[in-house]
Amino acid sequence: MRVAIVHYWLVSMRGGEKVVEALCDMYPxxxxxxxxxxxxKLSDKLRRHRIFTSFLQRIPxxxxxxxxxLPLMPFALEGFDLSGYDLILSSESGPAKGIIPPPQAVHVCYCHSPxxxxxxxxxxxxxNAGFLARMMMPVVAPLLRAWDANSSLRVDRFVANSHHVASRIAKYYRRSSVVVHPPVAIDDFAPAQSVDxxxxxxxxxxxxxxxDLAVRTFTGLGRNLVVVGDGDPHEVAALKRIAGPTIRFVGPASFAQLTDYLAHCRALIFPGEEDFGIVPVEAMASGRPVIAFGRGGALDTVVPGRTGLLFKEQTEQSxxxxxELFETMEHRFSADLIQSHAAQFSVANFKAGMKRVIDQALAERHTVVDVKPFATTLPSVFEDLKHAPLH
Known part of the structure; x- marks a missing residue:
């Protein structure tokens, strides 16, 4: 069986690329x-595979x-020749499912997010876009939405990375999906002996x-907050302007530094609405609770009162x-219980879930619908007409 894995872009090794690595394990x-x-920027595992890029690669x-x-991506995706492949696995976020699958192929889309x-x-x-992008988006976006919704019909089976994403697939594509949580390398994390x-x-x-919500809130409370990560320089500068003396920006961290921060923090603060959110699972694999905004993927991962807390509104007060509620009950959280909860999001469970979906999709490909060929039905139509009354 010839297998093709389609991923939107390979320019870093983040959550989406970890999904591709797991699929590569399944189909070497x-x-x-x-x-x-x-x-x-690629891992050795991905480099071992043949990688085909689109004409966009040649643009300086x-x-x-x-x-x-983005406006050129539909043309680039449809330019891929997937003739001869039996199974196509698209890793969709920005976009990937828009390839044209051959008639005999099964197309399973793992959707991180529409x-x-x-x-x-x-x-x-x-x-938050620049002036030119703000002017162009109202012109380009409706065309891309139409193409995106239309290309969803090229998928035989959708897999969502969370129930939040499954609801958005149903909303925008009118398609059902199976939820298989993304792979998290939980064995790479462990609780620390003490918490800072x-x-x-x-x-x-x-x-x-x-x-920004976390920075403002912790500045107001006078609590210590460490911010790990990098981004647009203007965004980082704006955060530093509103930060008080208890906020520390450490910039991008190595994996070893990140695991150390995760293991020693009192709790992870997760104030955004994410499609899934791998960092909260990594924090729980480190035995630490998570305080998250109660929407999106956090609803799949955080169990209030056992592995963390959920706040209802994206406001400083909430x-x-x-x-403050967490600090009254901080002693009740068990690192062992939190870590065992994170185990369900393992790489092995992801592969098992994907295998079930793919096997079922492949089995359905061989289901033959019993429809009489047009050549055999046409004579019977004329025979019926010959004996029909003429009034």
Whole structure:
């Protein structure tokens, strides 16, 4: 069986790329198709596969400015020739499912998220875009939405990474999906012997993650907050301007540094609405509770009162109330219980879940519908007409 894995772009090794790695474990001979690729950023596991890129790869600066090429992505995806492949696994977020599958192939789409910037986060992205992008988005976005919804019909089976994403697939594509949580390398994390006096906020610094909410709240409370991650320099500078003396920005961290911060923090603060959110699972694998905004993927991962707390509104008061409640019950949280809860999001469970979906999709491909050929039904139609009354 020839297998193709289609991923939107390969320019870093984050959560989406970890999904591709797990799929490569399942199908070691698979070929990878992607819009643009920065080979220097890839893991050795991905480099062992044949990687095909689109014509976007040849545009100067594409590996850094790939998101600005969004209007060209449908043309690039449809330019991939997937003839001869039996199974196509698309890893969809921005976009990937828009390839044209051959008739005999089964197309299973693992959806991290329908494209946020043309659907539910459209207005947020437009507000934070540059002048030219703000002017172009109302012209380009409706065309991309039509193409995105239409290309969902090319998928035989959708898999969502959370129930939140499953609901958005149903809303925007009118398709059902199976939830298989993404793989998290939980064995790479472990609880520490002691906890330090700081809370942690970790991840890419972009507006929708609402790190500004955490910075304002912890400045007002006078509690220690460590912010790990990097992003747009203007966004980082704006956060530093509103931060008080208890806020510490450490920038991007190595994996070893991140695991240390996760293991020693009092709790992870997760103020944004994420499709799934791998960092909260990593924190729980480190035995630490999570205080998260109670929407999105956090509803799949955080169990209130056992592995953390959820706050209802993205306001300073709501987050501050959750922090103060947490501090009254902090002693009740068990690192062992939290760590055991995180085990369900393992790489092995992801592979098992995907195997069930793929096997079922492949089995359905061989189901033959008993329909009489047109050539055999046409004579019977004329025979019926011959004996029909003429009135």
């Amino acid at each position: 001979e698979a070929d990878i198709f992607t819009l643009v690729c920065d080979y220097d 600066g594409a590996r850094r400015r790939y998101q600005s090429l 494209m946020r910037y043309i659907w539910d986060h459209y207005h947020l992205y437009r507000r 006096d700081f809370y942690l906020c970790a991840g890419q610094i972009v507006p929708y993650k609402r790190i 987050l501050a109330d959750a922090i």
